Amino acid sequence: MIDQLTLTNFKAFQHAEIPLGPLTLLTGLNSSGKSTVIQALALLYQSYQAGFLKAPFVTDGSERRPLGGGGFLLNGELVGLGTGQDVLHEDFVGVELIVVAVAEGALHYTYGAEYEREQNLLPVTRIQVPATEEGPDRPAGQEGLYPEYFRARFQYLHADRITPAERYPRDHQAAIGRGFLGVRGEHAVNFLLYHARDEVPEGPLRHPGADSALLLDQTAAWMGELCPGVNIEAAPIEGTDTVRLSYGFGDALTATRRRRPTNVGFGLTYALPIVVACLTAQPGGLVLLENPEAHLHPQGQTKMAELGARAAAQGAQLIVETHSDHVLNGMRLAVKQGLLTPQQAVVHFFRSTNGSGVEVITPHIDVDGSLDQWPKGFFDELENTLVQLLD
Incomplete structure (x- = not known):
């Protein structure tokens, strides 16, 4: 299971470390960075499936030879992100421009790519993987180069479905x-x-x-x-x-x-x-969902959240982008009813700051389903509207 996603110079994020759980909800206003989280994970998987997520070098005795051909495939079956200029954060820092890293417990995988403005295959400059007996610079195609979610069943369902x-x-x-x-x-x-x-x-x-x-x-x-x-x-x-x-x-x-x-x-x-x-969904598998609430009545949205919680309780990992307070409340009910522990249910609220930054706020769900904070803009429109109606 992915415990954390780290993004550097990628789209909305100059640098962000985003904890993930068995069931993670990504919430916030439109164009606040939610989709970037899902797209980053899909981008890595897409590049791997196409055979492009390769180590840039392989050690052969004392000689370090370039492998070539490795890269972030920006346009493919899962995501179409355009070219380098479309995915580079506008206030980028550092030399290795775009980095996506995932942590699975104590195992950390880091993939860095070079920025090329007009290219849709950004050359991989660095792959850091957990040390093995063979060493970290092994040829591409061996399992230790890739996180577990690459090898389990993977699903990504866009908001635009059948x-x-x-x-x-x-x-x-x-x-x-x-x-x-x-x-x-x-x-x-x-x-x-x-x-x-x-x-x-x-x-x-x-x-x-x-x-x-x-x-x-x-x-x-x-x-x-x-x-x-x-x-x-x-x-x-x-x-x-x-x-x-x-x-x-x-x-x-x-x-x-x-x-x-x-x-x-x-x-x-x-x-x-x-x-x-x-x-x-299989234990260890990853399911990425966009707007599961679309075209469903409120009760159905709550039931969708229950189904997702049950899949997470069975061992899969779900990362869900949503605009629905009914999905949020369904997740809170799953915690209160003991289907998930508070640690297994993670909620992030993405909010754009002045300029080009993104703030990520993480309300904690308690055992009774309550939230420890309710930041401004976080599913508060009903209350705001009622205040105006009753004024």
């Missing part, structure tokens, strides 16, 4: 070969079709009201928290590389006919990839 449609892609390599749902959740339906009969492991994630422990039934039960009585079905469309999703309502005796996603509330389809990502 919408109700007649069909969804049937990409075997992505959904089945890699277990990747796609940044828009576009492979979630095919993943669900293929893994429908997999069991959700016993533990906090299992919904007690589901018909069985099978993934399809568990998904339907959690979707039922968003829309009571809903059930889902995924089926291949023969002769095409697509799959069909449909919804039904009611039990076997009262069930209505199947309905297309286009004839059902927008929020159900938008939430489906998040439910699947949480239910299939």
Whole structure:
């Protein structure tokens, strides 16, 4: 699990050390630096998956030879950040310009890249990894160069997710070969079709009201928290590389006919990839979520937070960007109900300071779900509005 992310000269941050927990909420006003945290972790993973996150040098006896070809891949499957000028902090300091570091307990991994204004592959200048018997300058491709989250199941779901449609892609390599749902959740339906009969492991994630422990039934039960009585079905469309999703309502005796996603509330389809990502998150795996509350009613937003807390309690790590006080309160309830300890639930509030800086405030959740501070701008709009209405 990633305990801390350190960013230097990267986008909104000149330098920041950001603690992370099993479940971390990133909150704050728009363009305050929340997305930068998620993008930094996705950038490292994207560069690794593409084969570019390589050590800049390898020691061969007494000779230190350049490997070449290593770099931060700014534009790829997960994130599209532009060129060097788009990711360099405007008041950069130091020589090694852009540094992203992660700490997993006592293990620290640091990746530094050189700034090149017009390039979208920024050359790696330094990789520092935990010492091993082979030494820190080993050739790229060996596991000690990379943090654990690179090797466990990784999901990143953007705020812009799949919408109700007649069909969804049937990409075997992505959904089945890699277990990747796609940044828009576009492979979630095919993943669900293929893994429908997999069991959700016993533990906090299992919904007690589901018909069985099978993934399809568990998904339907959690979707039922968003829309009571809903059930889902995924089926291949023969002769095409697509799959069909449909919804039904009611039990076997009262069930209505199947309905297309286009004839059902927008929020159900938008939430489906998040439910699947949480239910299939593995211990040690990382799930990055943007705005899980989108298109959901308040009760559904709170239930989404509960599902995320249960995935974290089962051993996965979730980092969630949100604008929803219902998601925050769902997380607080998870602590009060003992699903997570206060140390496992981390909340950060990002606030722009005068000039180009970012202040990161970290309210602490107590065992009773209360917060030890409520900084100005932190989910206080309801109170501000009520004051004006009652004035």
